[in-house]
Every structure is written in C-alpha cells, then in structure tokens.
Amino acid sequence: MTAPTAPALPFRDPSLPFGKRIDDLLGRLTLDEKISFLHQFVPAVERLGIAAFRTGQEALHGVAWMGPATVFPQAVGLGATWNPELVRRVADAVSHEVRHMRARDGRVGLNVWSPTVNLLRHPLWGRNEEGYSEDPKLTSAIATAYTHGLRGDHPVYWRTAPVLKHWLAHNNETRRDTTSSSVRPRVLHEYDLRAFHDTVAAGAVAGVMPAYNLVNGRPNHVSPYLAGHLRTWTDEDLLVCSDAGAPSNLVDSEHYFDTHEEATAAALRAGIDSFTDHGEVSAQITGRVRAAYDKGLLTEADIDTAVRRQLSVRFRLGEFDGWDEPGAYDTPEHRALARKAAEQAIVLLRNDGVLPLAPDTRIALVGLLADECKLDWYSGTLLHRSTPLEGLYERFGADRVEFAEGVDRIRLRTSGGAFLRVPDAPDAPETVRGAEGALDPALLAGRTDLPPLTADPRGSELALVDWGEGVLTLRAPDGRYLSVAGDGFVRASADQPGGWVVQETFRLEPHDGGHLLRHLGTGRPVCVAADGVKVAAFEEDEAEIFTVVVTERGEDAVARAAARADVVVVVAGNDPHINGRETEDRTTLRLPAHQERLLRAARAVNERTVLALVSAYPYAVDAARLPAVLWTAHGGQAAGTALARVLAGDVSPAGRLPQTWYADDADLPDLVDYDVIGSRQTYLYFEGRPLFPFGHGLSYTSFDYTDLEVRQDGDTLRVSFSVTNSGRVVADEVAQLYGRAVDPSVPRPRRELLAFRRVTLAPGATERAEFEVPLAALRFWDVTRGRWRLEPGPYELLAGASSEDVRLRATVGLDGEPGAPRPVREEGLDAACFDEQSGAEIVDRTRTAGDAVTPAAGATAELVYRACDFGSGVTEVRAEVAGEGTVEVSLDGGPVPVVLTADRDGGPYDWGTVTAALSAGGVYDVRIRLRGPVRLAHVGFSG
Structure with a gap:
C-alpha cells in the first residue's frame, strides 16, 4: 500500500490566491528570517525550502554586467524611435534573454532594475543616455512599452519584474547625494510625477528605486511621496529597492539622521523594502534593522509590510510554483530586432539633398568614432559588433571607402631624452578576442601580467584623443589603451575606457616648460622608474616632465582623405565613459575641440561634408554650414550597419528628437534649477530659438497633413487627420499632436504633446491618424486648491511633424x-504654493512630511501669490517660521508692508508663530520677502 502524500504547505498551493499564500509564508518566518529578507541579497530559508533571492538585474537596453548579450540602442535612442510597439518587442527580447541566462547562471536576477523614467530636463545631465525624453507623455509611453515587454504576456506569472528608476526629480550627478531638487507643487505634479504615474498605472511595474538626491530638502529614501502618491496609483504591491549605498548616505554624507538605526527605521517606515548597501554583505543592514527594532523605532508589523511586498514579487515571478518560461538568447530574431531598433533611432537633422548617397559614391569616412562601437556603463558584452566603417565597407565596398580616424599621433619624450615605449604583449590583443573577433575588456582591463611601459631611445608612437576639457586617452600602436592597474603601473591593457572609475584617462598639464602626464583615475602624475612607468607616489617630487612630440595631426590625415572623396562623413560624438556619465555631468554642449578641428578640416577641403553624431547627448554644432547632419545614440551591436543603410537610402530615417537641442550653453538654466516653469525649461516652456526642436526629424520623402477634425465626446476629444506620403520612397512618419491653452490664467506650456503615432507609408499612400485625448490631459495643478483643474476656455490643437513644424490647427472651446x-x-497660504518666485528654495518642514520655503544661499527670496481674497477684512497676519530672519508681507496696492521677525535658534525644525497687525480687505496679490536663514511654512490671516 502506498503511503499517503503529505499535504503541501498552503504557501505552496497554486490554487490559493497569492495574498493568502503570502500570509501563510509570512506567518512561518521568524523575526530574524524576515529581517534577513530586507537586504538586497536574501539568504535561503532551507527549513521551508525557500531559495536565496537577489533584487536587482540591470537591463536598460539589454542584459548588463552578466557577459555576452544582445545589445540594443541606448535608452535615449529607444526614445528617439517614438515607437512604443518596437520598444515593447525589444524589452520582450531582453526578458527572454534574462530567463535564458538565469537558467545557466543563478547570479542573473529576475527583479530587473529598468527602465529609467527620469525626464531629460537638462541636456548636460551625465545620465542623459539612460532616459527616454524630456517630455512626460513620450517618456511614459516608451517606459510603459518597455515594462510590458519585461513583464511578459502570461496571465498570471511575470517573466521579469521591472523596477523604475530613479524616484524623483533626479537630473544631476554633481554632488548627487547631497543636492536638493527644489520642486514646487505644479512642477511636481505636472512634470516629475507624471512619467512615473502613467507608467505605474499601466500595470506592468513591480516597483521603483529612489534616487540619491533630496527633493525639497528631504532625501528620496525617506520621501513621503512613496506612500502619499506612488502606492496610491496601483492595487499591486510595489517593491521599493534602495539605490546602492543610499541608506548609509542618510547618515554618512547627507547627515539627515544622527544614527544608522534611526535612518534605517525611517527609510523602512517611509516605504523602502529592500536595502542595497554594503554589497553582498548583509550584516550591517540586518544589524541596523534589529537594533532599530530593539530600540522601539520599528515594529514587527513595519518589517512584515516590507517583506510582504518582496514576497509578492517573488510569487508573481512563479518562484513558489516552479513556473519558468524558456528563454531565448542571441536568436536571429533578436539580431534583426537590434538592427531595426538602431535604424529607427537615427534622426536626420538636416539635409540639403546630399543624402542618400549613390552606390558609386567615393566616401571618406573620418572621425574618432568612425570605427568604434561604444558601450556604456549599463551595456552587456557584445556578441556581434558593427562600426560605421564596417557598415560602409559592407554596404558600399571597401574600395569605395577611405578611412581616416583623425587621432593625433605623438611621442612622449622624457627629460632624459628617451621616449615612452609600449612593450609587445605576447598574448594581446589577438589571443583575447572572442568568437566574433571583438576584444573582451574583462580579459584586458586591470591586468597586471602584461609588462608596463618603459622608456628607451626609440619609444612608441601613441594615438592621442582629447575628449574635451583636457581629458585624453592614449592608445598603443596595436589598439590597446594605456591603463593603470591596482599596482600603479601604466600598461597597454584595455580594449576600451570603462569601469566605475575609469583608469584609461589622463591629462597633459603644463609644467616647467614641459607637461606632467596626470592619471585621472588616481589623480597622480606619471613617473618613469627603473622597473617601469607608473603613477607617482608623491606629486611633483617623482613626476616625469614630458615633451609632447607630434608626429601627425589628426586634421592632416582627415584633410587628405576628404580631398580624394566625393562625400565626407565625419563621425563625431562621445565616449559614454568619459565627460558625461553616471557620477559626472557635462559642462558644455559644444563638441570637444579635437572633434571640431576634424570637422573644420574636412569641411575646408570638401563642401560635401556630412556630420554623423553618435552620442548619448545633444550637442550645439554649427549645423547651418553643413549640407547634412544626422544623430543617433550609441546604437548597440548593429549601429554601424544601421547607419550605413540610412546613408545609402535603404532605410528612410524617421527617428525624432526626444529632447530639445539648444543652440548655445547660454540657453540652459543652472543644472540644479528644477523649476521648469519659472526658468522656462524644455520645449514646454523654452521661449528661445532651439538648434533643433523637440520632435524634429527629417525624411527622404515628404508628407502632407490634411483634414484635421476635432470632436468632443463627453470627457474625451476625438482628433483625427490624414497623413499622405507625397514623395517617392517608402518611409515612416511620426505624426504628432500637441495642445495648448490659448488664454490661460497661469503660465502654461507653449504646447504639450498629447499623442503621437509612427506610421509606414508607401508613395502616394494615406493613413488616417486617430487619437482619443482625455480632457484630463489638458488640466493643470491648481495650487490654490491643491488639485487638478481643467480651466474653461479655448484650447488649440496642433498637428504636425514636430513641436515647431505644425501643419494643421484647430481651436475647441471647453467647459x-x-x-x-x-x-x-479661511485657509491662509502654504508657503510652497506660490505662483512665482525668485531666490527661493523649497525645504522640508519636518523630516517626515511637509514643505517650507527659505532663501537660497546668499539671496533674498520673493514669493508671489496671485488674487488672494481677504474677504470682509483681516487685522492680523501670522507666520509659521523656523530659524532666524525676517518675513516681509506686502499687498500690491494695499497697506504698508508688514515685517515679522523670526528669532528661533532650535534648529530647522523648531517651529513657532510670529504675528503682526495687518488691516486689509478685498482681493490683492500678496508678496512675501524672506531675508536671512529663516524658514516659512505657512502664513495665516485673521480678524
């Protein structure tokens, strides 16, 4: 007789709802086991048969950091496609590769930290490459598509669990863990929250990751908006994962709390469910949680809430039901999709007819990126590689393409007359090439078994590239980059610059008639010793003084190639690890001087010079002097093939700019000025003339827009118009619909994207673009009511090919x-709910909730509140203040200003009330001036 099978524990029973199963499992865990779940690396619970779990797997444009994977275009390039369905397919492929790679390597996680939905408010932000757009509508549409692809289409289980980054108002790397983004309510609701809200509400988001910065004086990792906004947008349990090291920053760099126990408890209560801190070592975090619990700063219910959210994700991933979905890896479909995405991301910015190129064109392909396929910090390792040079060789034939990289070739002479020499490396680079012929950086960078540089009378010629701001790389004759390993020696040991701290960048600094060669990774100058070239232990005492001997200028090689060609294609742009990346913002929109020299050299000898920008960022270039300009983000493994096909006309370009390209640095606000309304930022408010506007992109054909119709149907506007391909080639067009309030009572966007659609049209074909626009899309956040409001009046709808290329208009009156x-x-004035401000900064009222206003450093703050109704009259004004200084209250056209003096020395959270007499009745604009380090939370009136 067969023994009866023991019943499964309820949390193992797939017939039960997830909620009941989570309750059962949570009740079986001990307190210590539950605390152990709060660190990124969750240990196994063997007594219950529960496996270890890790939150976090980077997959921004392909699986990152886990070896070879399909590499798609950077996120900003995916945004430039304006094609959510294509982006969904990209994410679908990525999630299949995650599942496939996890089956082979348990380190690969299913909790995927992608996509990044931070808005590209400022083009100098170092992580511009990670976002999709400066516009909330476009960003949320692309992000929603990406999360749906990552989630998969099973009705119950999720293929991967996507986490959105980085909550909230995060657009600067400089001092990113200590700067505070001052975000007034209208900007918060109309701009920064919108991309997160619309993506979460679409239903395929498993969680979010807070950013390093503070918002209104309060770190994002204790943000009340996590509970007050984020968790109200969905019925799903959202897992909030901290950014790496951020929990410790609350004490160590931000000094927001006095102890780590206090900080950890505050973060957990605010909504952090998984602490990413101290790498794989969990003892510090679990120890802090336990100590906070023992001190009464946390309850077991607080811990249960966080663990429940993590378990919810694990159940949805099918972990407790043995569910898995077979993955797919580097398939022909994935390779074709990578090429298609790269093609659709290319934006034709300008063209006077030089493009497309005829098949018999003699091409000079020049520039520092002409034979490069650059990766970024969140890329996987390339399985396949296509540079522009390889793409043009394949498409036009090697006999029709002449290549000149344009590097400066130099020798570095020591004070003793010798030259730096790169020894031969017996096993590099050939024996470290992968199956596809690409060097594997993991096998080169940081190696200490290769011989270091030496100095001898012959020396070696080095390729020097200045990437701007004096930051340069040096390359050996065989293509290896000079790098510094942990032992301090300089070796030719890297395939590309890279790493969290880049060890392949240097600076030549004038010194005593020569130059110091300073290694930027260590900050120390290079010296020449008997055992080889190394970084000096002590500054100038050991530093070598070099003479730079130029053997060939890059522009000379470019000019020679350009003179022999029918058309010159200059490939310029950035290296994603240098001068603009995570931890480092850019300082200018200009191309590096080295690349501008190459462009001028080509243009001087050949007027038919095409500029192809391959970059993670917008640039300010003199486009009017060039017959054609294209831009693409770093396009992944198929970038070169895609560019060649567009240049040849095999594909008509149809990418569109996902952000404004400004003409000059002077057009930009300060990097940490987050008030997009007050400082007129992004295409929504910018009143100057951009170099290229949001949504811009040209084609090899032309399109006509006709028959705009607008009809109101309840709470929806039904808008349609026809798009016709009036040219001679099959091409895509991105039809864009914008709206604006004609006569708003408060500053509103000049125009705002309401809907878009990418369509493919044969010559002569017409398609009707039809959109349903909810009236809610035309609302604004009314600070006088603290909620959304649709203002009655006329609204203009604008259809066309970009935010500035408007072809059709219609006006509709709305109730x-x-x-x-x-x-x-009755209600007084919340200080942060101003209509206008200058010199003000929003700060935290308490550590847990509320806003206040204070003067920015060294400034006098002025706040304006329009149309304030004092009713039948008031006799007293009272201000809720902290700190020291004065609060001057005046009414436009009213009585003499009243000055209230704050004199509280108990710190920023020592609040009190000061009063003064004020006699007024009726409606006035109120102006409040703050002087000194005073904080103002609220102004009330009585009498």
Missing part, C-alpha cells in the same frame, strides 16, 4: 471649473 481667488482669510 471647465472656473478659477477663483484664494480664500486666504
């Missing part, structure tokens, strides 16, 4: 909720 003066007699 809405009329405005009204602020009832300040």
Whole structure:
C-alpha cells in the first residue's frame, strides 16, 4: 500500500490566491528570517525550502554586467524611435534573454532594475543616455512599452519584474547625494510625477528605486511621496529597492539622521523594502534593522509590510510554483530586432539633398568614432559588433571607402631624452578576442601580467584623443589603451575606457616648460622608474616632465582623405565613459575641440561634408554650414550597419528628437534649477530659438497633413487627420499632436504633446491618424486648491511633424471649473504654493512630511501669490517660521508692508508663530520677502 502524500504547505498551493499564500509564508518566518529578507541579497530559508533571492538585474537596453548579450540602442535612442510597439518587442527580447541566462547562471536576477523614467530636463545631465525624453507623455509611453515587454504576456506569472528608476526629480550627478531638487507643487505634479504615474498605472511595474538626491530638502529614501502618491496609483504591491549605498548616505554624507538605526527605521517606515548597501554583505543592514527594532523605532508589523511586498514579487515571478518560461538568447530574431531598433533611432537633422548617397559614391569616412562601437556603463558584452566603417565597407565596398580616424599621433619624450615605449604583449590583443573577433575588456582591463611601459631611445608612437576639457586617452600602436592597474603601473591593457572609475584617462598639464602626464583615475602624475612607468607616489617630487612630440595631426590625415572623396562623413560624438556619465555631468554642449578641428578640416577641403553624431547627448554644432547632419545614440551591436543603410537610402530615417537641442550653453538654466516653469525649461516652456526642436526629424520623402477634425465626446476629444506620403520612397512618419491653452490664467506650456503615432507609408499612400485625448490631459495643478483643474476656455490643437513644424490647427472651446481667488482669510497660504518666485528654495518642514520655503544661499527670496481674497477684512497676519530672519508681507496696492521677525535658534525644525497687525480687505496679490536663514511654512490671516 502506498503511503499517503503529505499535504503541501498552503504557501505552496497554486490554487490559493497569492495574498493568502503570502500570509501563510509570512506567518512561518521568524523575526530574524524576515529581517534577513530586507537586504538586497536574501539568504535561503532551507527549513521551508525557500531559495536565496537577489533584487536587482540591470537591463536598460539589454542584459548588463552578466557577459555576452544582445545589445540594443541606448535608452535615449529607444526614445528617439517614438515607437512604443518596437520598444515593447525589444524589452520582450531582453526578458527572454534574462530567463535564458538565469537558467545557466543563478547570479542573473529576475527583479530587473529598468527602465529609467527620469525626464531629460537638462541636456548636460551625465545620465542623459539612460532616459527616454524630456517630455512626460513620450517618456511614459516608451517606459510603459518597455515594462510590458519585461513583464511578459502570461496571465498570471511575470517573466521579469521591472523596477523604475530613479524616484524623483533626479537630473544631476554633481554632488548627487547631497543636492536638493527644489520642486514646487505644479512642477511636481505636472512634470516629475507624471512619467512615473502613467507608467505605474499601466500595470506592468513591480516597483521603483529612489534616487540619491533630496527633493525639497528631504532625501528620496525617506520621501513621503512613496506612500502619499506612488502606492496610491496601483492595487499591486510595489517593491521599493534602495539605490546602492543610499541608506548609509542618510547618515554618512547627507547627515539627515544622527544614527544608522534611526535612518534605517525611517527609510523602512517611509516605504523602502529592500536595502542595497554594503554589497553582498548583509550584516550591517540586518544589524541596523534589529537594533532599530530593539530600540522601539520599528515594529514587527513595519518589517512584515516590507517583506510582504518582496514576497509578492517573488510569487508573481512563479518562484513558489516552479513556473519558468524558456528563454531565448542571441536568436536571429533578436539580431534583426537590434538592427531595426538602431535604424529607427537615427534622426536626420538636416539635409540639403546630399543624402542618400549613390552606390558609386567615393566616401571618406573620418572621425574618432568612425570605427568604434561604444558601450556604456549599463551595456552587456557584445556578441556581434558593427562600426560605421564596417557598415560602409559592407554596404558600399571597401574600395569605395577611405578611412581616416583623425587621432593625433605623438611621442612622449622624457627629460632624459628617451621616449615612452609600449612593450609587445605576447598574448594581446589577438589571443583575447572572442568568437566574433571583438576584444573582451574583462580579459584586458586591470591586468597586471602584461609588462608596463618603459622608456628607451626609440619609444612608441601613441594615438592621442582629447575628449574635451583636457581629458585624453592614449592608445598603443596595436589598439590597446594605456591603463593603470591596482599596482600603479601604466600598461597597454584595455580594449576600451570603462569601469566605475575609469583608469584609461589622463591629462597633459603644463609644467616647467614641459607637461606632467596626470592619471585621472588616481589623480597622480606619471613617473618613469627603473622597473617601469607608473603613477607617482608623491606629486611633483617623482613626476616625469614630458615633451609632447607630434608626429601627425589628426586634421592632416582627415584633410587628405576628404580631398580624394566625393562625400565626407565625419563621425563625431562621445565616449559614454568619459565627460558625461553616471557620477559626472557635462559642462558644455559644444563638441570637444579635437572633434571640431576634424570637422573644420574636412569641411575646408570638401563642401560635401556630412556630420554623423553618435552620442548619448545633444550637442550645439554649427549645423547651418553643413549640407547634412544626422544623430543617433550609441546604437548597440548593429549601429554601424544601421547607419550605413540610412546613408545609402535603404532605410528612410524617421527617428525624432526626444529632447530639445539648444543652440548655445547660454540657453540652459543652472543644472540644479528644477523649476521648469519659472526658468522656462524644455520645449514646454523654452521661449528661445532651439538648434533643433523637440520632435524634429527629417525624411527622404515628404508628407502632407490634411483634414484635421476635432470632436468632443463627453470627457474625451476625438482628433483625427490624414497623413499622405507625397514623395517617392517608402518611409515612416511620426505624426504628432500637441495642445495648448490659448488664454490661460497661469503660465502654461507653449504646447504639450498629447499623442503621437509612427506610421509606414508607401508613395502616394494615406493613413488616417486617430487619437482619443482625455480632457484630463489638458488640466493643470491648481495650487490654490491643491488639485487638478481643467480651466474653461479655448484650447488649440496642433498637428504636425514636430513641436515647431505644425501643419494643421484647430481651436475647441471647453467647459471647465472656473478659477477663483484664494480664500486666504479661511485657509491662509502654504508657503510652497506660490505662483512665482525668485531666490527661493523649497525645504522640508519636518523630516517626515511637509514643505517650507527659505532663501537660497546668499539671496533674498520673493514669493508671489496671485488674487488672494481677504474677504470682509483681516487685522492680523501670522507666520509659521523656523530659524532666524525676517518675513516681509506686502499687498500690491494695499497697506504698508508688514515685517515679522523670526528669532528661533532650535534648529530647522523648531517651529513657532510670529504675528503682526495687518488691516486689509478685498482681493490683492500678496508678496512675501524672506531675508536671512529663516524658514516659512505657512502664513495665516485673521480678524
């Protein structure tokens, strides 16, 4: 007789709802086991048969950091496709590769930290490459598509569990863990929250990751918006994973809390469910949680809440049901998709007819990126590689393409007359090439078995590239980059610059008639010793003084090639690890001087010079002097093939700019000025003339827009128009619909993207673009009411090919909720709910909630509140203040200003009330000036 099978524990029973199963499992875990779940690396619970788990797997444009994978275009390039369906397919391929790679390597995680939905507010932000767009609508549409692809299409189980980055208002790398983004309510709701809200509400998001920065004086890792906004947008349990090291920053760099136990408890109560800190070592975090619990700073219910959210994700991933979906890896479909994405990401910025190129064109392909396929910090390792040079060789034939990289070739002479020499490396680079012929950086960078550089009378010629701001790389004759390993010696040991701290960058600094060669990774100058070339232990005492001997200027080689060609294609742009990347913002929109020299040299001898920008960022270039300009983000493994096919006309370009390209640095606000309304940022508010506008992109054909129709159907506008391919080639067009309030009562966007659609049209073909626009899309955040409001009046709808290329217009009158003066007699004024400001910064009222306003460093703050209704009259004004200084309250056209003095020395959270007499009735604009380090939370009126 067969013994009866023991019943499965309820959390193993797939017939039960996930909620009941989580309850059962949570009740079986001990307190210590639950605390252990709070670190990124969750240990196994063997007594219950529960496996170890890790939050976090980077997959921004392909599986990252886990070896070879399909590498798709950078995120900003995916945004430039304006094609959510294509992006969904890209993410679908990525999630299949995650599952495939996990089957082979348990380190690969299913909790995927992608996509990044931070808005590309400022083009100098170092992580511009990671976002999709400066516009909330476009960003959320692309991000929603990516999360749906990552989630998969099973009705119950998720293929991967995507986490959005980085919550909230994060657009600067400089001092990113200590700077505070001052975000007033309208900007918060209308701009920064929107991309997160719309993506989360679409239903395929497993969680978010807070950013390093502070918002309104409070670190994002204790943000009340996690509970007050994020968790109200969905019924799903959202897993909030901290960014790496950020929990410790609350004490160590931000000094927001006095102890780590206090900080950890505050973060957990605010909504952090998984702490990414101290790498794989969990003892510090679990020890802090336990100590916080023992001190009464946390309850077991607080811990249960966080663990429940993590378990919810694990159940959805099918872990407790043995569910898995067979993955796919480097398939022909994935390779074709990588090429298609790269093609659709290319934006034709300018063209006077030089493109497309005829098959018999003699091409000079020049520039520092002409034979490069650059990766970034969040790329996987290339399985396949296609550079522009390889793509043009394949498409036009090697006999029709002449290549000149344009590097400066130099020798470095020591003070003793010798030259730096790169010894031969017996096993590099050939024996470290992978199956596809690409060097594997993991086999080169940081190697200490290769011989270091020496100095001798003959020396070696080095290729020097100045990437701007004096940051340069040096390359050996066989292509290896000079790098510094942990032992301090300089070797030719890297295939590309890379790593968290780049060890392949240097600077030549004038010194005593020569130059110091300073290694930027260590900050120390290079010296020449008996055992080889190394970084000096002590500054100038050991530093070698070099003379730079130029053997060939890069522009000379470019000019020679350009003179022999029918057309010159200059490939310029950035290296994603240098001068603009995570931890490092850019300082200018200009191309590096080295690359501008190459462009001028080509243009001087051949007017038919095409500029192909391959970059993670917009640039300010003199486009009007060039017959054609293209831009693409770093396009992944198929970048070169895609560019060649567009240049040849095999594909008509149809990418569109996902952000404004400004003409000059002077057009930009300060990097940490987050008030997009007040400082007129992005295409929504910018009043200058951009170099290229948001949504811009040209084609090899032309399109006509006709028959705009607008009809209101309840709470929806039904908008349609026809798009016709009036040219001679099959091409894609991105039809764009914008809206604007014609006569708003408050500053509103000049125009705002409402809908878009990418369509493919044969010559002569017409397609009707039809959109449903909810009236809610035309609302604004009314600070006088603390909620959304649709203002009644005329609204203009604009259809066309970009935010500035408007082909059709229609005006529709909408009913809405009329405005009204602020009832300040009854409600007073929340300081942060101003209509206008200058010199002000929003800060935290307490560590857990609320906003206040204070003058920015060294400034006098002025706040303006329009149309304030004092009713039948008031006799007193009272201000809720902290700190020291004065609060001056004046009414435009009203009585003499009233000055209130704050004199509280108990710190920024020592709040009190000061009063003064003020006699006024009726409606006035209120102006408040703050002087000194005073904080103002609220102004009330009575009498």
